[in-house]
Amino acid sequence: MSTDVADSAVTPPAAGPPPGIVVRGVSRSFGAVRALDAIDLEARAGRITALVGPNGSGKTTLLLVLAGLLVPDTGTVRVAGHDPVADGPAARARTGWMPDAFGTWDTLTARQVLLTFAAAYRIPTATARVRVDELLATVHLHEYADRPASVLSRGQKQRLGLARALVHSPDVLLLDEPASGLDPRSRVDLRILLRKLADEGRTVLVSSHVLSELEEMADDAVFISRGRSVVPETITTRSTWHVRALSLGALTGWLTAVGAAWRPGEGTPDGPGSVLLEVSGDEGAAQLVRDAVAAGVPLTSLAPVAGALEQAYLTLEEERR
Amino acid sequence: MTSMSPIAIDEPKAPEQPRISRRGTWGVSWHGVRTVAQLELRQRVRSTRWIVALVVWFVVVGGLTLLLSGFLSDAMLGTGNSGPLMFGAVVFLVLGLGLLVTPTLTSTAVNGDRNAGTLATLQVTLLSPAEIALGKLAAAWLAACAFLVLSIPFLVVALFMGDTPPFAVVRVVVIVALLLVSVCGIGLGFSALVSRTAGSTVLTFITVAALVLLTPMLFGLTFSSVEQEENVQVWGPVDGSTFGEDMECGFTTQVQTVAHTERTWWLLGINPFVVVADGAGTGPIVHDDYGSSADPLGSIRDGVRSLRTPNRVDNQCYYASDSLPANDQRGDDSAIWPWGLAANLALGAAGFVIAVRRLAIPSRTLARGTRVA
Numbered sequence: 052m053s054t055d056v057a058d059s060a061v062t063p064p065a066a067g068p069p070p071g072i073v074v075r076g077v078s079r080s081f082g083a084v085r086a087l088d089a090i091d092l093e094a095r096a097g098r099i100t101a102l103v104g105p106n107g108s109g110k111t112t113l114l115l116v117l118a119g120l121l122v123p124d125t126g127t128v129r130v131a132g133h134d135p136v137a138d139g140p141a142a143r144a145r146t147g148w149m150p151d152a153f154g155t156w157d158t159l160t161a162r163q164v165l166l167t168f169a170a171a172y173r174i175p176t177a178t179a180r181v182r183v184d185e186l187l188a189t190v191h192l193h194e195y196a197d198r199p200a201s202v203l204s205r206g207q208k209q210r211l212g213l214a215r216a217l218v219h220s221p222d223v224l225l226l227d228e229p230a231s232g233l234d235p236r237s238r239v240d241l242r243i244l245l246r247k248l249a250d251e252g253r254t255v256l257v258s259s260h261v262l263s264e265l266e267e268m269a270d271d272a273v274f275i276s277r278g279r280s281v282v283p284e285t286i287t288t289r290s291t292w293h294v295r296a297l298s299l300g301a302l303t304g305w306l307t308a309v310g311a312a313w314r315p316g317e318g319t320p321d322g323p324g325s326v327l328l329e330v331s332g333d334e335g336a337a338q339l340v341r342d343a344v345a346a347g348v349p350l351t352s353l354a355p356v357a358g359a360l361e362q363a364y365l366t367l368e369e370e371r372r
Numbered sequence: 373m374t375s376m377s378p379i380a381i382d383e384p385k386a387p388e389q390p391r392i393s394r395r396g397t398w399g400v401s402w403h404g405v406r407t408v409a410q411l412e413l414r415q416r417v418r419s420t421r422w423i424v425a426l427v428v429w430f431v432v433v434g435g436l437t438l439l440l441s442g443f444l445s446d447a448m449l450g451t452g453n454s455g456p457l458m459f460g461a462v463v464f465l466v467l468g469l470g471l472l473v474t475p476t477l478t479s480t481a482v483n484g485d486r487n488a489g490t491l492a493t494l495q496v497t498l499l500s501p502a503e504i505a506l507g508k509l510a511a512a513w514l515a516a517c518a519f520l521v522l523s524i525p526f527l528v529v530a531l532f533m534g535d536t537p538p539f540a541v542v543r544v545v546v547i548v549a550l551l552l553v554s555v556c557g558i559g560l561g562f563s564a565l566v567s568r569t570a571g572s573t574v575l576t577f578i579t580v581a582a583l584v585l586l587t588p589m590l591f592g593l594t595f596s597s598v599e600q601e602e603n604v605q606v607w608g609p610v611d612g613s614t615f616g617e618d619m620e621c622g623f624t625t626q627v628q629t630v631a632h633t634e635r636t637w638w639l640l641g642i643n644p645f646v647v648v649a650d651g652a653g654t655g656p657i658v659h660d661d662y663g664s665s666a667d668p669l670g671s672i673r674d675g676v677r678s679l680r681t682p683n684r685v686d687n688q689c690y691y692a693s694d695s696l697p698a699n700d701q702r703g704d705d706s707a708i709w710p711w712g713l714a715a716n717l718a719l720g721a722a723g724f725v726i727a728v729r730r731l732a733i734p735s736r737t738l739a740r741g742t743r744v745a
């Protein structure tokens with residue numbers, strides 16, 4: 052880590068899984084609005100954790116508490132082993148936070164913005180220069196390094212914001228809707244970057260509404276609704292899959308024979324077609340492929356109708372507010 | 373997909389209200405202050421608008437100085453030296469314009485950044501709240517001092533017109549600079565306190581206007597309330613003596629109306645213009661056959677200082693005024709400006725402290741209708 056925070060008094064965490072983020076019973080109200088209501092959450096180091104929930108469910112509020120900007124009314128928080136409330140500087144030195152909405156200083160160039168933040172994190176100038184060049188290349192902004200940050204496009208600003216959150220090589224990354232405004236190419240880059248950061252042993256907590264995308268990058272998911280963490284019922288149990296074969300007749304015939312409850316999809320019995328089928332998890336899907344091939348059914352594809360995250364999300368009873 | 377197994381971590385006993393450590397709030401390092409000040413200067417100041425402002429300032433102060441000197445040399449023809457009058461006029465011009473410009477330098481420093489969404493990202497870094505506030509204050513003060521430095525040539529011009537001690541320029545510049553940093557502090561405090569930039573700007577201007585305009589008004593309005601009839605010692609002609617050169621004087625007691633301005637003089641004492649006039653250290657007012665020397669700074673100084681001792685012996689011994697025993701003649705002649713300046717600086721410091729406290733994170737309360745991000 053290139054941060055040199057005077058923190059030698061803190062003993063290194065004991066052997067075992069690195070702490071990452073631990074939230075226990077955190078509540079936070081804004082007047083009458085209970086934005087967080089005794090929420091529990093864990094995000095482990097080396098993994099990408101998705102934070103999913105409807106509008107106004109308290110995702111941003113939770114990230115603000117984790118970033119050390121808001122005091123929770125009750126509950127305890129540990130970020131990289133530090134309490135952002137009692138030991139703010141130590142926690143903040145290890146936390147990279149990217150807000151969902153942020154501004155840039157009009158007259159500074161992208162490079163100056165990053166250098167300023169490096170200085171604010173007490174990174175020595177020489178180290179900072181190297182680091183900033185590295186980051187500008189990472190987020191593909193080196194072309195714009197010396198142009199005013201205010202003329203960057205929305206997506207470019209978003210990427211600059213990501214670089215800003217990474218400037219001090221934080222152990223814990225808190226990203227609030229980082230992909231909004233990004234083009235498809237940048238989304239892929241973001242995914243690869245976050246995976247790389249997680250593989251380096253960092254804790255990554257990402258909030259987003261684009262579930263298909265979270266699905267591809269997240270290892271874990273935390274659902275939050277009305278300020279509470281909720282466990283969706285159907286996750287990793289049964290989900291709907293789209294099964295396609297060269298001959299729809301052969302497929303439906305076989306399925307009926309084995310007693311599977313299928314629903315018609317598309318296609319005519321003579322030609323190629325598909326059905327919808329309830330399958331229990333990935334193991335169930337593998338089993339289905341094995342059995343179908345053994346039975347001589349000309350399978351062409353097998354895919355979940357919607358992402359597991361999306362399905363889980365839709366099973367949440369709670370509504371958006 | 374969701375896998376939430378508890379992570380072994382020594383869980384602290386949860387207190388009802390988490391304790392906030394303010395250990396890092398007041399920590400200040402040169403590096404941190406410089407980082408913020410540099411950012412502020414780059415952000416607000418290093419733009420063409422700023423150059424234009426400096427040029428306009430130079431032209432306005434220079435133009436008014438020229439006009440004044442032309443006017444004075446006509447008006448004062450043959451009636452003595454216009455140097456002190458010129459010096460006083462330029463000093464008040466610079467102070468007045470400075471008090472007009474400076475509030476805008478900090479009055480949006482905190483809430484402006486908050487609205488632009490750049491404050492929270494700065495707060496989560498290792499910069500302490502005191503460093504952020506001090507950096508903003510330093511940048512604004514430097515900008516204000518740039519205006520002041522541009523005015524020095526005109527003060528020097530007035531100096532060359534004579535009868536002003538050269539050291540007065542240094543004293544005036546230092547005192548005005550300290551008054552301006554107070555205004556910067558006041559603006560910073562309001563910008564941290566009020567969420568709308570327009571509101572904090574107006575409040576800062578109102579505070580400055582109160583210091584400048586309201587204090588003499590209040591002094592005037594309260595004047596009649598501090599007046600009362602009482603017995604006064606009068607040094608005047610004793611019974612039987614003739615008016616004229618050989619007048620003989622002695623103490624008598626008369627009932628007169630006395631204004632107890634020793635209760636209200638401080639209203640003028642905290643006025644920035646009085647502070648500068650009192651602290652400028654121009655020469656003593658000379659009363660000679662042509663009248664008093666035209667030194668506005670010195671006149672204000674002597675006037676306000678004398679308000680502190682209103683029930684001096686009333687000297688009615690006109691033709692032999694020197695005959696009054698010396699220790700009865702002199703009022704309190706100690707300087708006012710250290711107190712006035714301290715009062716202004718205290719206001720600025722209060723603003724600064726408010727700003728630091730408002731910048732401290734994590735925050736428990738937010739201003740109504742604002743979000744952190």
Ligand SMILES: Nc1ncnc2c1ncn2[C@@H]1O[C@H](COP(=O)(O)OP(=O)(O)OP(=O)(O)O)[C@@H](O)[C@H]1O
Nearest residue numbers: 081084086105106107108109110111112738742743
């Ligand atoms: N500063 C504030 N003052 C008052 N209410 C607030 C404040 N911040 C958040 N809230 C309320 O708290 C709730 C949670 O807000 P939050 O921003 O955390 O939602 P979110 O999950 O991030 O939503 P979104 O998906 O739309 O970004 C909302 O009902 C919001 O209106």
Ligand SMILES: [Mg+2]
Nearest residue numbers: 110111151227
């Ligand atoms: Mg949000």
